[in-house]
Amino acid sequence: MKHKKALNLIEEKLPKKRYDHSVRVAETAVKLAEIFEADSDKCYLAGILHDYSKYDDLGDMYQYVTKYNLDPTLLAFNSELLHGPVAATKMRFEHGVKDEDIFYAISSHTSGRAQMLLTEKIIYVADFIEPERTQKGVDKIREIVFEDKKLDLAIYEITRLTLKQLLKKNRPIYNRTIECYNYYNMVKE
Ligand code: DGI
Ligand code: FE
Ligand code: FE
Numbered sequence: 001m002k003h004k005k006a007l008n009l010i011e012e013k014l015p016k017k018r019y020d021h022s023v024r025v026a027e028t029a030v031k032l033a034e035i036f037e038a039d040s041d042k043c044y045l046a047g048i049l050h051d052y053s054k055y056d057d058l059g060d061m062y063q064y065v066t067k068y069n070l071d072p073t074l075l076a077f078n079s080e081l082l083h084g085p086v087a088a089t090k091m092r093f094e095h096g097v098k099d100e101d102i103f104y105a106i107s108s109h110t111s112g113r114a115q116m117l118l119t120e121k122i123i124y125v126a127d128f129i130e131p132e133r134t135q136k137g138v139d140k141i142r143e144i145v146f147e148d149k150k151l152d153l154a155i156y157e158i159t160r161l162t163l164k165q166l167l168k169k170n171r172p173i174y175n176r177t178i179e180c181y182n183y184y185n186m187v188k189e
Helices: 003-013 016-036 040-049 058-067 072-076 079-094 100-107 118-129 138-146 151-168 175-187
Strands: none
Touching: 003 016, 003 040, 016 040, 016 118, 016 138, 040 100, 040 118, 058 072, 058 079, 072 079, 079 100, 100 118, 118 138, 118 151, 138 151, 151 175
C-alpha cells in the first residue's frame, strides 16, 4: 500500500487525535529505522496503520478472532488488546497488505511478544515514545534508544512499565505480554 493511501484510510476512519498519533508513531518509527537499519518504508506504513482498529466494535472484533482463527485466548480481553491483531488481519485480507513484517508489527504492537522481527520491535517502541507521550519512564526509554541505541533493552523496559501499570490496576495480563517480558529480560544486554 502506498503511504498516501494509508494516510487517507486512517484519516477517514479515525478521529483527528488518533490520526495525529498514528503520524507521530510513523515518523518516530522512521527515525528508529535509520538508527537500527530497518526498512523505513515498512516502518512508516506500519506506524500509520497500527491503530486502524482502535475503535472497532468489540463484538465485531470477537467475531473476527473466530473467523480468521486468531489466538482464541484474545477472547478474554477487550479492544485494548484486540485492536492490533484485528487491524493486522484486516490489512492482510481486506486491504491487500501482504507484507509479513508489517503484519507482525501491527499485530503485536500492544503486547509485544518473544523474538520480534525488526519492524515489529520498532513499532512497539515508537508507539510508546512518540513525542506527545508523557507517561512515567518515557524519557528514560528515549535515552535508551536515541543515545545508548539499545533496542532490546528499550523493549524490556517498556514491557516492565506496562506490566507494572496493569498489575497496579488489577488488569488481566495476556500471555504474550509476559513472554515478551521474559524474553527481553534474557536478551536485553
Ligand atoms: O493504542 P495505543 O493507545 O496507542 O497503545 P497500545 O496499543 O500500546 O495499548 C493500549 C493499552 O493496552 C495500554 O493501556 C496497555 C494495554 N495492554 C498492554 N498489554 C496488555 C494490556 N492490557 C491488558 N489487559 N493486558 C495486557 O497484557
Ligand atoms: Fe494501539
Ligand atoms: Fe498507538
